[in-house]
Amino acid sequence: MKKVSNVFYITVAIIALTVVFGVIAPKTYEQVTTNIQSFVSTSFGWYYLLLFAAFLILAIIVAISPYGRIRLGKDTDRPDFSTATWVAMLFSAGMGIGLVFYGASEPISHYIVNPATEEPGTGAALKEGLTYSYLHWGAPIWAMYGITALALAFFQFRKDEPGLISSTLKPIFGDKMNGPWGVVVDVLAVFATAFGVATSLGFGAVQINAGLNHLFGVEIGFTSQLVIIVAVTILFIISAWSGLSKGIKYLSNTNMVLAVVLLIIVVVVGPTLMIFNIFTETFGLYLVNMLEMSFRTAPLAEDNRSFVDGWTIFYWAWWVSWAPFVGMFIARVSRGRTVREFLLGVIIIPTLFVSFWFAAFGSTAAFVHDSGTDLSELSSELVLFNMFDQLPMSMVLSVIAILLIASFFITSADSATFVLGMQSTKGSLTPPNQVKLIWGVAQSAIAVLLLYVGGLQAIQNTIIIAALPFSFVMILMTFAILKALREERQRMEKLAKGK
Template sequence: MKKVTSVFVVSVIVSVLFIIWGILPESMIGSANLANVTGLIQAFIIEKFGWFYLLTATFFLIFAIGLIFSKFGNVKLGKDDDEPEYSYLSWFAMLFSAGMGIGLVFWGVSEPISHYSAPPPNQEAFTDAAASAAMRYSFFHWGLHPWAIYSVIALALAYFTFRHNQNGVISNILRPVFGDKVDGKLGVLVNFIAVFATIFGVATSLGLGAIQIGGGASYLFPGIENGFATQLVIIVIVTVLFMVSAQTGLNKGIKYLSNINVVLAILLMIFLLFAGPTNFIMDFFTTTLGSYIQNLPSLSFRLTPFDQENTWVQDWTLFYWAWWISWAPFVGTFIARISKGRTVREFVIGVLAVPTIFGALWFSVFGGAGLFLQHFQGIEIIEIINERGTEVALFAVLENFPMGTFMSILAILLICTFFITSADSATFVLGMQTTNGSLNPPNSVKFVWGLIQSATAAILLYTGGLEALQTAAIIVALPFAIIMILMVVALWRTLFKEKVIRVKVVEKKDH
């Protein structure tokens, strides 16, 4: 523990105090309990700053796409002769597993079905148009915008760490903006916000994972109840597994499990594609992809100022943008760590395009199968969700196809491996951010963060279930969104300065 910093100490203290606050019974603190307080803060943020999340996410996407076509595209994330550490397959597998693995499995069926039954503004439920809009918005929420958010912070971290030999902490990216102030209290504050955002963001997904594993187990085995006790047992078991994986380091546990994740996900997706309504799924994918690209500009700026009573955009789009921003320090740091040696253009195209296309295909297969059953065959997937919860939607769909039980067990295994890799990656990132950017943080530090993030997930589930998890993610995203905008400024300044220096060097050589 010799390498720990003040950020580690402050973050651990605040996290432990937060966990204690969550444990305190309502009889002791009344309305000042965790769920009530975070709910009030969330309502205020969404009411006053919802537009800010929307504009910020869209700004990051425009900036990322602009870099692809800019004069900075050939700049290496490292020295000019550095080569990538990982193959494309391992690189994509790790960034995808860390980025949104559990979420895709959780929402793959339930989000399109939810939009179909409770559609966006100006749509009528249970219609062909509602089904089309449901899939288009699923593409939108899990497509280019979230990966643009990830790419901005990951690119900045990789660039400053591997090309300018900075240690891999968030505050160092802001040096071109604030100078040496980042070495003092300002830097501690920035890194603390990043660490806290990571804890909440990962806790959200760990909670989702525990809920869905419990939901799958209770769906397959009626004697198991998907309550807090079951979810707590799942969290404890998976915590032990990811702590063991975390001790093996980046090139063993995370890399191998990420590759297994992708293989399992592809197998499950291919099975359902061919066992299900193949033509419908692929037609739906093709049509929705075109519609998504066509409507991307209007979707990116859509709010409902003249329909104040309709909170659909706030409940879905704005929540997602906040959720992705809260995940950004974790996923961004991890993607940066595995991206040394790639060019800016290669990096941005890879991070934006590949996961977006895979996610679109995933929603088309799983969400498309659910919509097909509901819309054409009258199988009430929505009723099952209303009765037994969002977490059982995937299993309710799989049981309607051959080998449904086996596929459901495979899906639970996939959720477990995504759970492990997300938590494993998070302990690695939290270790980096609290040990001055060490590329191989001590196992003891990772162990502490593993316990804290699992405890946070358990407390949030205990105090308010999924709603409390979502609320916490939205709250911590606001300050970090501001930090990310400053990162873009710092990155642009430094890239421009480097390009100017290079031009002058070339001109001197020519003379």
Template structure:
């Protein structure tokens, strides 16, 4: 009881979410410490099972995410704003692009910028001449870091921004499922969503922590600061970096972190520019164009390729593509929340193209500069030195810089970049973890919670690295990201449902009935509006208003204008209706009908104490329908004369169409009916 009271009064934690997550983490740490070999065997078995049974799901779902975003952007939904219709973007277009650009960078690019293209170049996934192998190596690398990776970020960021700024819901993952679960997102359904997202994000951050620690260890070894990049060195690095990240988070030095991020971005650009100039410049510029074209030419095939007919390279597919896809899923809440927070006021179309294109172009440029340079150096002056350490990818960047001028300076700058990416990513990651685990997203987080997350992240990373190194981290990410990937698929359904409702809401015009409304009868109209219409009310309307109006109009049209008018009454049916038909010889008959239509009433409305007039599970409306199948409208507030006027308005439209395109259409339909 004391523990529950402490959580409730002294923390922002959601008790069920945090206790379930910490229980899972504690069991993982204890079993890994006491049964390391058994846990590694079990993880390996689960990894193989995921590869065998769910690789198709990972590859297909990411392509679905991409197609979903593209379809939204080119549809009429693309004009919807992330916010109120009058909201303007908080940042200028170029500032927004710059921040997206910054979001596309991180420890991963530093770690894999040289390692991945070089590894693919010397693997069985490439074949042919040296040039063809190089082209294929860069194609596969860019595929892993291109629009498919950003599609999963884009889906979550779009859902967060849309429901946060458009629906005015809290900027949290559970809000993204509001159209499907309504108020249940505030209960256990929302808690389960948060638990899956929390565990997935936690292991995504831990994997990045592992990559960063191993590369920083390799860097300081290369500079001669330590003699060996062993586990003890990496343990100290994790402790120091997480300590700085936690200090940054609890002191709230927002401007300082922002300046550090800007400095880091400038250093990363400077390093890339240095490599471009010091390396084979013209060759790299030409390669960028070639890599871009090759990627665009093959992205559709690669996006759906599950290596069913290329079993020789199945290990590449599972060991690279599927692990990457799992990693992107686990990072999606972190990157998605960042993108969502800076995108208020953008249209969906502008948002999608910005998120997909800008980071992808930068990734292609980054891997061209570092990857193509590394392969060129290996083929011309490397003498096999880079190939010899491919099995230790954390060393490749620093070994690569040894072949360029000023290796000590550039190596030191690379260390600073990795460390700063490390710190800022961990800082932001802790914020996201607190956000997901919080019961109220608007509450101020106590400092000790930030320290707790720093301890949890560091502990899991250290234990898993001790027991199995980076392989164990990647395996855990692969496993926990699978249910979250399924959750993202459900999020797409929820987002589409919300957007469709949004479009319908804002496109809905005032009912045609209101055209006839006059101020002298406003009390009578109000009384009608505040009564939940039932079937008996519809029958009363049809008998006392609609039928007398149609009979009066029929008498006028037949006696005065000699038209052939028929009145069809179906008042005894399950769905009572009446139809007013003006018959024609060679054209389709004019028909104006009114039918009773029932609608399910939301439980939320029934239970709302502020809407006492809504009591029944069904509401009925007398809905007009027409000869040509157009959508009708509610006519229950019309008087007898107003209903006659509405029928004549539709008949006037019918007559005007007979003189133009309607004559062809309705004559053709009449011929088909006769046949």
């Protein structure tokens, strides 16, 4: 434990106090987080929308600019992982469990329960619901991840700085980031990461519980979810112990294989022609209307404000809470790629995949619903398995889905223990196993707490609160990387002229 920094002790103490508070006074904890979450959503919704739109525009500009030729590493460095493995790692760390949890339930909700602007149950509502699903999981999120990871990778591999969030702010604040202010920034990043990942673990436990209930009658409730979290925690700690190049690499590739197999089967046994037709049209609508949807705040009384708060603002806050974790992990596995290759790969490939995923699962869910099986009254974790019941190979689909969720669960937690270990050991690329063990247990403890005090609602409240302060750090990181890229470009031009 010699490598451990003050960030480790401070953040563990804060998390421990939070967990104790939640256990001792769960109702008070839920009420407090609900009040704060309501204030954040109401007062800062416009801010989140502007933030993500800015990330997308900026990422595209940087990718196509002369900065795109700069390599994330030394000029002689080349990628450590193949493109296929790299993409698999992006998905496993970036959104994993959420794709399975929301793949069918979100489009159905937009279609039947709470459309953004259209009449419920209409074809227009279905198309609109899919375009919003693409927005919530597509380009703006991956652009935000890309800018965050770009800053981390550039300073770590090009400038040989420690792999810390605070290191990316040195172009603005200089050596002040080596002192207390740097500790504050890194503690904030670690805290946001721990709660952001714990949220996903909570969703995963609920989804696995629902699947096991559907297939084998396992009781749905906190006790079952606790057993699931304990079992998966043991598995991902074993994986974390094996290191980045082994455990996470193999699990990430497994995730992609299972996800592609599940997707193909759904396309084949579902309404195949409808899926391809509706994807073609709605993806076009998404590209045309992306800016309008990205800036929609629903400011007037007759607007559907609940849709914006409950979906778009919730997602934007959730993704911000994941930014330090996903950004660090993407940076770690992207050494040797050029800025252009990195940004375009991070934005385009995941956006296309997740959009087709939602088109396939959302169209199939709508088809099943319109055929007489009401999916609109079910909780999110049950929609997927009830949809599978109405398709051929339903048992196979359900088993693959449970395995995929469990695999995503393990990979996300495994990746997070590595990143949290890095951040609390002064940026070490090989954090001690003891540190990863402690962070693995801490993540699971937070997930258990959130489920205990209020289920998914408490989870949503907490991540929105944790994300807001870190979003200000991300803005500073953006200014810092732009300044650093400009200086690096000037340096390279002088060297070229000198030759």
